[in-house]
Amino acid sequence: MYIDHPPMTALPDTTTKAAPEAPLPHIAFIGGGNMASAIIGGLVKQGVAPEALTVVEPFEASRDALRAQFKVGAIAKADKSLEGADLVVWAVKPQNLREAAGQAGPFCKDALHLSVAAGIRSDSLAQWLETQRIVRAMPNTPALVGLGQTGLFARAGVTENDKAWVEWLVASTGQFLWVDEEAQLDAVTAVSGSGPAYVFYFIEAMEKAAIDMGMSPEHAKQLAIGTFVGASQLAQSAQEPVSVLRDRVTSKGGTTHAAITAMQSADLGALFQDAIRAAQARAQVLGDEFGKND
Ligand SMILES: NC(=O)c1ccc[n+]([C@@H]2O[C@H](COP(=O)([O-])OP(=O)(O)OC[C@H]3O[C@@H](n4cnc5c(N)ncnc54)[C@H](OP(=O)(O)O)[C@@H]3O)[C@@H](O)[C@H]2O)c1
Structure with missing residues (x-):
């Protein structure tokens, strides 16, 4: 009513x-x-x-x-x-x-x-x-x-x-x-629509790494989720691009440098971009399927 x-x-x-x-x-x-x-x-x-x-x-x-x-x-x-x-x-x-x-x-x-x-x-x-x-x-x-x-x-x-x-x-x-x-909505789907799952995936990996290093699951969860929340808020409030923020915490020969170097040698960035393109391609296919008139 x-x-x-x-x-x-x-x-x-x-x-x-x-x-x-x-x-x-x-x-x-x-x-x-x-x-x-x-x-x-x-x-x-x-x-x-x-x-x-x-x-x-x-x-x-x-x-x-x-x-x-x-x-x-x-x-x-x-x-x-x-x-x-x-x-x-x-x-x-x-x-x-x-x-x-x-x-x-x-x-x-x-x-x-x-x-x-x-x-x-x-x-x-x-x-x-x-x-x-x-x-x-x-x-x-x-x-x-x-x-x-x-x-x-x-x-x-x-x-x-x-x-x-x-x-x-x-x-x-x-x-x-x-x-x-x-058609740009397929890109939105691939980036932000499916995006929370990517973030959860990385949080899971961080939690596993922390637990492997002897931390309790509670502490691992707090550090992993808290780091995503904190870094995201820092990125949102900063004037600089995120690449500058990353450089600032990556001093040569330091701990962050060791981790980023490992990720770069596995080409994790390119792999991640390919994954997002796969989501975009899937969104296009699903759009074709759902639009069929039979
Ligand atoms: N959740 C997300 O993250 C997300 C993100 C982006 C877009 N979306 C889109 O949002 C839409 C809804 O997703 P959701 O997660 O909210 O789904 P959901 O929780 O399954 O809700 C859909 C509801 O619609 C009801 N329903 C089914 N047939 C109906 C009909 N003929 N008339 C009226 N209601 C009917 C379903 O009832 P029954 O359970 O009885 O079938 C269900 O309660 C989806 O198309 C999804 O693609 C969702």
């Missing part, structure tokens, strides 16, 4: 990403899993009234959890109540999106659509939802703690006002950027 609201075009541009002063749009989430919960959590934390949000989620336990945690309305399947939605967030698994679009799409033809589904191209979405008012997003899991990175691509049917609303919504989960070409 939705409360009364003015049309979105009457709302102000929100380049500050703060919650706009005008009444908020009504937002429907199709799929109430991890990504939807991250966004809903961010919005509720910003003071968005739970009555402005509705989630379509087939799994009863997930509906109960959403109601308990965020006080939002949760329904088992799409119905006429979605007709009041100004903004629809598609947050189902890519393989479920076409079916979900067939179920919920007819109720929200006039809405602005934001898809967070990995790999589903906006051409397919436009066809399934019969609208050009579509933004595709590629978020990542640190959105769950408000530190996400999201790449955004808008189809030509998306207005500047629409974009401002998308920015406001996505900013509740962290930082974002717009790409001009949809």
Whole structure:
């Protein structure tokens, strides 16, 4: 059920990403899993009234959890109540999106659509939802703690006002950027979408090394994670490029130099770049597969 609201075009541009002063749009989430919960959590934390949000989620336990945690309305399947939605967030698994679009799409033809589904191209979405008012997003899991990175691509049917609303919504989960070409979302997927797993992989390796050297698992975990957090914050606050920061802690003949030399002789940097390109290539293939019409 939705409360009364003015049309979105009457709302102000929100380049500050703060919650706009005008009444908020009504937002429907199709799929109430991890990504939807991250966004809903961010919005509720910003003071968005739970009555402005509705989630379509087939799994009863997930509906109960959403109601308990965020006080939002949760329904088992799409119905006429979605007709009041100004903004629809598609947050189902890519393989479920076409079916979900067939179920919920007819109720929200006039809405602005934001898809967070990995790999589903906006051409397919436009066809399934019969609208050009579509933004595709590629978020990542640190959105769950408000530190996400999201790449955004808008189809030509998306207005500047629409974009401002998308920015406001996505900013509740962290930082974002717009790409001009949809294909660049495959690079976003490869760098930041899959990126948390790369970081976890390196943290695991650091923890193992520390334990091998006789440290307790607790100490190993603290040092490994804390070093990533600390170095990342230092890199973010510094004016210099990270290569300069690295040089500063790598005195010739010292301990860091020994480690970096070992990594360079194994060409770890090139290997890592190849791995990221493999993720980009996979994103392209998945996009082709999900877009098939059979
Ligand atoms: N998590 C990430 O790190 C991440 C990052 C970038 C992009 N994404 C994208 O975000 C999307 C959602 O991911 P997620 O991790 O949030 O997935 P998730 O936790 O599995 O959530 C998807 C939810 O959608 C529900 N659902 C399935 N079919 C539906 C339908 N027809 N109508 C309404 N709801 C339906 C599922 O219910 P059932 O469990 O009952 O099937 C599930 O609760 C995916 O497309 C993914 O590619 C995720």
